[in-house]
Amino acid sequence: MKQSPAERLFTLTCYLLSTEIKGLSKQDIYRAVPGYQEAKSQDAVDRLFERDKKSLKDAGIQLEVINNFGFDEGDTARYRIAKESFQWPKGLTLDSAKMQLLELAAKSWNNQVLEGSAQSGLTRLKSLGLVASNTDLTPFTPRLLTRHAAFAPLARAIDTGAQVAFRYQKPDGSLSDRIVDPQSLRQIEGQWVLLAIHDGQAKNFLLRRIVSDVAVLEAEAKRLNSAELQQVEQELNDFVRGNLATIKVTADTEAQLALNPDQNGIAKINFMDEALLAEDLLEFGSDVEVIEPDSLKRRIRASLKAVMKQHA
């Protein structure tokens, strides 16, 4: 009987699930799954099986290899599917509101790097029930912008728990090579920020300041637990709360709409990164004037002078 790749993978999964304790040998598998009998040689069937093992892994089905002799995965190895493959995250229930959010989350990838896996994840989640999605958010078309070349390798490394290396440029132009343990990617103030451990400390890296390719290393990355992650985010929030700029804003301008000044035209703005705030303020041109901090005032002035000199 002829089988398509999807049919072969499905049959393989079912067959592997039929044993819970001792596992199945390659020979058992080749005998039971029709798709393997179409292979023209032993080599071809072995290659097919190797490819299928990878497809199963990519689909989240973990194959356990039980070796009877030695450590290498030889012909005597036996295979079974790990129980964890069927353990869904605790507390995950779906209703119409959540289904709509998940659809938006997948849609926001908008044909970029992880769109395929987000969509296939959504398909998998839809096995949990015939839940219709709400429609109150249909006016929204959210789009992540992840055109940074660093994004995909960092997401992979976080996924597999590997260390990464890259060259980082600080706003002052200085360059340094970093090897870090990546933890998470999130968007803050419109910027993608990598949270990673560097030299034993949790640090935030802006993706746009990663100026080299990202190398994914063999070494395993340390992972922060959920309490440590909370702590790091709390510290970043405290840091943002502590960074305050005072800006004079011209009335009746775009800057006024964006910065919400008081009746005296003074806006107090918290910021994560002074260089990024300077960029946003520079766009408002002469409609804003920095009162403090001095460092921001100097930064803006230096930026404007650099632009003038370059375009003289």
Add this chain to the structure above:
Amino acid sequence: MPKQEIDGDGLFNLALAMVGLVLEEGGIEVPKLAAHFGVSEKVILKAAHAITNSEDLTSPQSHFYLDWDAFEDGIIDFSVGGANLDHAPTLSRYQQTSLAIGLEYLASLPEFKNNKDLAELRTALSGGVTQRVVAHESVDVAELDLLRDAILAEQRVEFDYINQLGKKSQRKVDPLRIDLVGNKHYLRGYCLDAKELRTFRIERLSNLTGTKTAISAEAKQAAIPEEVYGTGEGEIVELSAENQAGEIFWNFPVAGAITKKDGKIYGAIRVGNIAAIARHVVRYGGAVEVISPESARQAVRDFAAKSLDGNQVSEE
């Protein structure tokens, strides 16, 4: 997922999800399955075939049997043969990461700030909700709510607008869609004043009011282009950018190829109005340079000079 054929891994994924769903819910009509999974009915039938064409050659039983009587009535239902599978496997780590990043992105947007369902999903899929880090909100959530309600009710809105050159106007707009690109919010709608589809930065509108007027026939027929920044008409401006300012090329239609040389990025963009390019270049404080035309260089120079006047500080 658009209605299109899927590859082997995609079909395998769908078969796993479908068998889980049908075993949970009982027989389901083919069109219902197609709508639920966002695929064509043909793909649903292929997935059903993958599930039932799962013979175990060492056993007299197949893993699953299709209920042919139900199938003739357009219903997919299975009975379990030798299979030891009663629900779909959980998400792969990569599927989970992809959805989790999408959810984290939604959580970074002000309109989802207090969304309890989102918090629950993030707890389940991201391994713990971390706080949202926000320095300042640039968009008013009440405005977004009003716009969303107007779009759903198909009703006209009115507002004051300041365009990117600082010019003010009053607009009557039939709202059609809200686009969030990164953290910027755009209203796509049919402008009754301009008599065409327009894109408005929501951060730049004020005195927004809803009306009870139904949107126009022109608005209903309008096809909204995917790109917020238009389709590429206008003057060509040549730029060079340092790596960290490369994002400037994402914000405009690009004309021709983008090249890299000596650690810099070179390319050309199209802009509707030369004066409007100035603010976008000045924001990078020297990390972006206009190469040509001279009128654009002049616009940048003027913008910077005027800004410098307003930001006088004593020299060190």
